[in-house]
Amino acid sequence: MSEATPKIKIMKGAAPDLSAVTYQIFDETHTMGNALRWMIMKNPKVQFCGYSVPHPSENLIQLRIQMFDGLSSLNALLEALDNLDGVCESVEERYLTSLREGRYERWEEKS
DSSP states (O other): OOOOOOSEEEOTTOOTTSSEEEEEEETOOHHHHHHHHHHHHTSTTEEEEEEEOSOTTSOEEEEEEEEGGGOOHHHHHHHHHHHHHHHHHHHHHHHHHHHHHTOSOOOOOOO
């Protein structure tokens, strides 16, 4: 039986207090990388956040987070994931409400 690949991994070189860490997140692309970077940078305790896709053939992103005052970047990542989930739920709720109420543009192709 093969071992499952973890969803997230802390790369070598992380600060012992996790205040400066590069995370590898598997099975994600620029879509998640940019959304996470944006949400993490909204946190005033974050000094730096950036992401990269090491190679197009690798299905992973690398997310670097550096915190002020020795705070844990893992807490910032978890908070950002929770906030991003809330944003997605809100968008879905408004979209479904709009569909139910018929508030969208209809287009008919004329032959």
